[in-house]
Amino acid sequence: MFFALLYMKEILKKIQEIVTEILDNKFKSLADLEIPKKQGVYIVKDKIKNKIIYVGKSKNLYNRILIQHNSKKNILGQSNLRKKLKELGIEYDKISNYLENSCLFIVQDIENFDINGLVEELLIAVFRKQGEPLLNS
16 A cells, blocks of 8 residues: 555656646647657647647557648548537638647657556646636547
8 A cells, every 4th residue: 555655646746747847838830840659648729719729648649640630631530639620610621721720739748658648637627727618528
């Protein structure tokens, strides 16, 4: 039991460090991002409305953001972000244009997969508490 509590403290400290690092990062346009082919989390901000619209995690950030979310094809696929943007009235063929021209991103790779999910959940909770209009379900 004692070692479990020590491990939990260690995990919470690591999550706090990662979230602090992420929130200290500057948002960048999709064209200016260096997106690794690693697991991690990402934040999408509508730069016109100046609001955070989505927080996600992925086993491969590059594939998730550039191939699934930013697809130029008229596909729904497995991208929850694309589904939510479609529900807001952005046609599939215009989603890529919206992400490239109207959104800014923060991308952070995270080595530990378990921490990856916890960081995503904490970021979602923080932004919801701040009143951001997240499209996350």
